[in-house]
Amino acid sequence: MSEAPRKNRKQVVEALHEVAAEMHNRMQRGDPPRMILPVRSKTNISFDNKLGVFKYGKNKTVRDATKLGSARQLLRTLHITEFIEEMIDSEKSSTLREMYYISEGWGNGKFGSQNESNNLAEDLEIVTKCLREDFKLRPEEDGARIIGNITVEERNRRGEWMRINCRDDVGDSGYGVPYNVEEEKLKLVDEDIDFVMAIETGGMFDRLIENGFDEEARCALIHLKGQPARSTRRIIRRISDEWKKPVVVFADCDPWSFRIYASIAYGAIKTAHISEYLATKEATYLGITADDILAYDLPSDDLTKQDIGALEAELSDPRFNTGWWQEQIKLMQELGKKAEQQSLAKYGLDFVTDTYLPEKLDTIGLGY
């Protein structure tokens, strides 16, 4: 299920018109216009046995014009629809941020915030079953960077395919993953690695590169840059699918890092409608675990009020409803502590590559 289903221009426009038509039909019948959407919260995601990832459940929310806020959302949705149609016609694309600014000219259909325009674009994806790329909308967010012995072909802005080895053809900052990583833009050509390691922080990414970890452990290193962008999650998924390589996630030990892992392995709540293209169910959480804080006696910080709240929320998040995660979260609550990846430096700069990672990888059968 690697291939994302793409629609042609005509299909996209038709799907968008259906949204407008539902509103229009209802008004003709004397009913308030509306849109029906799945509830987009942790209470409405469930594990899809067939796909192996988390998808939206059956709970729907009706956005209808009986409240001012919702009516405005509907009007904005119609403006976005019109805007997308125009872009499709003129073969242009825009960033979500550009659309936010363009909405300045939409009068009462103007967005209140960038966040709102992003959410509405996602809503449209959900109801039309199209992808953002079909809408000619680009994210603002940075893609990841990759270093490791893999070779890709990327179609550059002149339309030519460029061959890039992510170890030999890149500088220290690695290969920058573009926002579109679908077949039409990016091909995975060749590899000589044993696994992929996704790393939360830039500091740790750079440490592993300086220590030559990618070559020594024969892996590709991917810097997630915090909560990973769609394209980052998508390329991890493609590497996993197409090359059948194991994926491990190396992050801080705090509730937010757990969520980063969940969005890679199980699917993010916000994008649960496309979890089957973005999530990599084979991904493993390598560390740092709550156990590690004790086992390695790592320097740690007290949990903040927000951390405690986030942990509490995770206990009832269906994605963390496994014995292992519940144990880890509860242990962390007991300790009242969190630790950063870089706290491993307590034992020297090489400790992470000489001791910690080999030991951890060994436990999941990736020893080298």
Added chain:
Amino acid sequence: MNEAEEISSKQKQASIGEFFEKNKHFLGFDTQQRAIITAVKEAVDNSLDACEEARILPDIRVELRRTKSDELEMISQDNGPGIPRDSIEGVFGKFLLGSRFHAIRQTRGQQGIGITGVVMYSQLTTGSKTRVISKVKSDSSAVFVDLGIDTKKNKAIKSSEKRDIWIDERTGVEISHGLKITTVMKAKYQRGKKSVYQYLRMTSIVNPHASISLVVMDKEGEIIEEGNWVRTSNKLPRVVEEIKPHPHGIQLGTLQRMLRESTDRRMTSFLKHNFSGVSPRAAKEILGAADIEEGRTPKRIKPDEAKAMITAFQAVKLLKPPMDCLSPIEDLLIKKGLSKAIDSRFASTVTRSPTVSQGNPFQIEVGLVFGGDLSSEGPIEILRFANRVPLMYQQGGCLLTKALEAVNWKSYGLDQPGGSGIPKGPAAVLVHLASTNVQFTSEAKEAVSYNEEVFDEVRKAMLEVGRGLKNHLKKSSERKKAKEKFELVNIILPEISKKSSELLGREEPDLAPVITQIMNAVFLEEELSWNKESRLSMCSVTIHNYTARARAYTILAKWPEGEDTSMAFNPRGGRKEAKGLWAWRLDTLDPGTSTVLEFGISGLSKGDWNETDIFFRGNGEIIGATRMDEALLDEQRKAEALEAAVEEVRRSSAPSEAIKERPVTVFEPGANTDWFGMEGDGE
């Protein structure tokens, strides 16, 4: 005797040296920062009291100028009645103890050491004299005189006395009556919460009939602070009647002195002449209970017998003291006073009925302002007053503050961390205690001491303004909701229709049935405005029927009914339902239609009427109005009928009383009342 003489002759004197010695640290001159506030306070309070008694609208100007690093010159000038030449020494050279020992009445002067303290302080700290210019209307010229005090002989020393025409330096016009005091003292000017500026600002709030200005200059004559509070009402506080003390409030020492100073021959006449609430029958009963013969001479009463009288006072049933010795500010004027000093969105005020504690009549008034420029950070501002005099110190130890803190403000819409204490939010609360005998915690007279009855009254008043605030907040949120609905159906929905039709290339649908379905309610909006041409306070009520059925309603509106106001514009007629409540029966309102009901009130000024309540009778709810509570309305009608009957009896039994100046019944501008069932079932 002219007015001015009459006033000064009543000012009885006490020994200066003794009093000063005893109370030195309480006189309000303990720090240089406080000294100037006290001096201004004494001068301004005297001016306001004198103007009030002489029925003059006060114009008061205070000028402060730094003369040395630690010296200030104070000039205070008023347009009051002036002081007759022969009384000047008495007024400025001896400590005034007000008139409280001999007649009881609410005055500002009760609360200060008196202007003599200022003369004294000036002399002690700088060795200078105080210059007084006084002009009495009936004299052809003004008296100019320099005053000092001979502390040993307890006498004022006059010097450089002369008579001359008094020309106002600033306007060049001859002054026909007034008083000007110029004095120099060791003092420092300080800005902020405890400053002359704040003192005068607060004073102006509770004296909306006064124009007060302040100029503060540094050594070079540069203005460093300035204030100008213009009169917002031409209505002088009513003349307060002097009353005699009530036996319930008398202490042994006072009784003994009264007995000593009495010229009455018999105890019965002593009791009748010197006390209020004592009928001839009660006098006999008191003497009987105290075992004192009726014919005894008061001067000869022994201490033990006086003690027995005090006990007898409590045992015998007495009449309440009369209440017309109090001068409340009254709600509307509080509102005006607050609005001239504080910019806010909403004001809720209440003047409680006068009541009695230990023989002393007292009355509580509270005003609450909310919103506007008021900061929503930190605790609210509390403005405390006793007999129209600002209390600036010891806020925490004051009964008025404690009663405010005891209210659960959270339930009225103000933040109150911990559920008690001073609430937070964009509000300010004014609390005024009017009493013939304000009990303070100390001679410094900055904090009112605990008294159960007073505490209870303050608390009740706070609850009343609190309800006003809650009602206002509820209405604001309802109004906001209605406004949103209107925006939805009038602006957004048509755009959705237009845009979707454009995208699809279809005809636009008819939105009327959609709108009915979205709104599915009757909406009411009221708007109060001021009509400049007709000088009417207008109220316009719009009712929209956004339901699928025809509706018929009777609409009722509260209006400020009073002696000065009338329903001057009312094309729809209707009828009076109760005091301040008018009703109109509306024609059937078809689905999708709206109607406007308009009326105008005369006798008010711009800004007097800012909020009203609209009620309805009929089937189905109206968003923006409250269903009339018929039971409560009935109760109110009964209460009114009873009041009218009592008034009738009072008028026929005491015809002279009826024509006396009484406070105009001031309307309650909507927000304060809850007897119509504000918590209606409108939701």
